[in-house]
Amino acid sequence: MTDHLLSLMTFFPLVGMLVVLFLPREADRLIKSVTLIFTIIIFLISLPLGFDDAFIGSSAMHYTEFAKWISIGKYFQMNYYVGIDGISLWLVLLTTFIMPITVLSTWHAVERNTKGFMALLLLLETGMLGAFISLDLFLFYVFWELMLVPMYFLIGIWGGKNRVYAAIKFFLFTAVGSLLMLVAIIYVYYFSIKAGVPFENGFSVAHFSQLDIPAHLQTWLFAAFAFSFAIKVPMFPVHTWLPDAHTEAPTAGSVILAAILLKMGTYGFIRFAIPLFPVATMKFTPFLALLAVIGIIYGALVAMMQDDVKKLVAYSSVSHLGFVMLGIFAMNLQGMSGGILQMINHGISTGALFLIVGFIYERRHTRLIADFGGLSKVMPVFATIFMIVTFSSVGLPGTNGFVGEFLILVGAFESELRIFTVFATTGVILAAVYMLWMFQRVMMGKVTNPKNENLKDLSARELAVMLPLVLFIFWIGFYPNTFLEKMNPSVDNLINQVKEKQHVAMMVENLEQSVTKVIVNE
């Protein structure tokens, strides 16, 4: 059972998808219930992972499964090789945790063609989980592309007015990046074969990361990987698909997009781009940090000027993910662990924000800030939860956002990225400005618009959606150690491995320089 826990978890949604497809089209409630049950079962399957103490003090891959998948003579070996360590553990759990919440949130929001919607959601879950657990680059690529298709349809069919444009833009941006990555993957594969990595290892990341790829090649390969991941993060200036996709997507789509899909980009950097190409990472760090800081400030400034709540949250994502990138490239324990924790935090709090936007949109069919005001008087429970989530997003002490951002900033400040940190910190202040200002305009003051006077407060179902998220906001805020202690060993190991390689590369470079000097002098 535990031998195949990850596979069971990853492919169980497909079973769910098949079941959903055979349900009668009109049985709207039944389809939603079945999907909810399936997502809850998947969450329960994955739950033991979170309580497994094996991750404490061990940086190794756990729950690994290995099977030969495609073997073609002496050409190719693709393996079904999966496993998780402290880095992917919480992302996997975040995914299985967010899914039931998402399904629950669609109860009244999705009325048209529910069957297709739920089937696509489940397909998407397989894609996301598969991408997080893949230890074989080819397998990862397959899951990575598999995620595109359901999301494309979710935005395009159930989205808002501009959905077609947003869906195509989302698809094209992501696909272009990943196609270039594909060429790089093939190149690395042949390099590994030439370097004598046993053929049976296929596209195994662990083996690829032990290669000594020459620096000039690393630059190109890293660029191809980074481009693909940067689009997904999204980093400035390839972030433009995000506001469109977020604004047009249905609430469930936005939640998944924000909570999980965006993490694919940052996860890709940590799992693939950095360990595979450590020397290039070193070279690109200032550049990526600069883009991250631009993203932080730019995202915040643009968010401030939005009159649509959903767009505001979308741009805030650009800003938040900038922090994550900064933390990762600080390349020390605080920074990277903070970055990973902040990925989880962003998933929880931005997911929650999109749900909140969904709630008020369902009630009023508008998302313009100007249409609201004084809601806290009409909907006190809603106001409380909204406030908690807002604080979490701003990063107030006691909430999860604070821990993540603090670790990132400390880590970055102690690294070579000190100067960037100074600018990034303004992002924290700006976040407070745009979030609190929005909160004030929507929730505080008098009820100016008569349409808002009779809004219903949160229903039991909506509360059930929000409370688990609130729980984790405080859990991570007060006792982040539950999460950090399991991710630290893996992060530590990764950093050491990368640093060592960078160190060797620098020594070689210095040596070469001194040798040339000696030759010149003589």
Next chain:
Amino acid sequence: MDNNLVQIALQNVNMAAILPSLVLTCFGMGLLLINVFLPRGTTRHAVWISMIALVVTGFFVMTGWGNPQYGFNDAVAMDNYAAFFSIIFLFAAGLTILMSDDYLTREGYPVSEYYPMILFATAGAMWMASGTDMMTIFLGLEVMSICLYVLAGFFRGQVKSNEAGLKYFLLGAFSTGFLLYGMALIYGVTGSTKLTEIGIYLNAHGSLLDNPMTLAGIVLLSIGFLFKIAAAPFHMWTPDVYEGAPTPITAFMSAGPKAAAFAAFLRIMEYCFFSLKPEWTAMLWVLAVLTMIVGNVIAISQTNVKRMLAYSSIAHAGYALVGMVAANEIGYSGILFYMLAYTFMNIGAFAILVLAGKKGEENLTLEGFSGFGYKRPFLGVAMAIFLFSLMGLPPTAGFAGKFYIFAGAVKAGYIWLAIIGVLNSAVSLYYYLRVMVYMYFRDPSEDFAWVSLPATVAISIVIAIIGVFYLGIVPGDVMELAKLAVF
């Protein structure tokens, strides 16, 4: 003395080398005879007899696997290479025949001669793949092409179909002239029409490239094949012919004959001109890039889905050419694999187009696809699968095929070619996605009816879907076979 000559001749005859195509031809001729005795308008029997013919032929092809047969003074070689391609042609023909019956009746041409024509064209394609002599290849090409000229203009009452037939015939004949001239020049230089002998001669006389006759021969020969492959800049006929021809025939032409042209082209290049590889790969590099770009860019602006698929088939020929440029084992077996994959995904897509519209007013515009996914959920999903496969998304056959071809290019050091290739398939995403935009993101339009789904068409769609996923998820077996098939 006469007796002696006959004996010598007979010794070289090896019927096993042409057994599969012989069987297919016999079935075709038998079918023609049967048709005489049956009243006009009955076609159902022809469908099933043709299918039996294809299955039996397929059986003979498969029993010959791993046991190459050479015959007719080395003019024919039924080796693994030919066998693999034969299977592609048989699948192409089978899927085409299955989708044709109701369509022909609907369009008012329930003529059973249609089926023997497809069988003969398939037999011709098989000779092209198994030919190891210029003459055999030419013979196969002509048998195949003449059947296709007829089939393209099969709807003699429709102007577009007539135009397609005539255009294909004129340009096809013209290109065949080039091909034949090229063959003649090569014969003039080397004194042989046998591929291996030409290869040995050219290899031994390395300076022959300076000879304008060799050069002109190679170029003319290539032009002839590139025309059949529909590579840019010899692609001009493709959109008109593909759009005008009956839809099943378009499907067939885009898969079977194209694969046949690749089979013969690849064999000739590899057998005859292996000593000149750097030269012809350089030439094909340029053409591959040009073909991919022309096909993809023009496909973007198409509003007719059939025409869009025609242009996209040009682009797909470009991807396959990338495999030829790579000129290594993986690139070549990638071509074989890709041709099989393309057969499934493209014919599958055409099978859905077959269901569009009523007699004489085929409506294949994008508008016609509005809300298609809701009106016909099964067909919508099928079309989406084929389109995703054509885009090259995993886990479909199209992805696996492109992966091997581009991997071949990377391995051979053509990184830029691989990058241009993947960027081109990024361009192609746009126009394939647009079909899906109409299918799923628009409300159904009422004014345009799709005919009901006949069982035979359903079978061909299901086979195509199975093919797409089988080749996509577990490509190992077939790729292994493709590897054994290349030289």
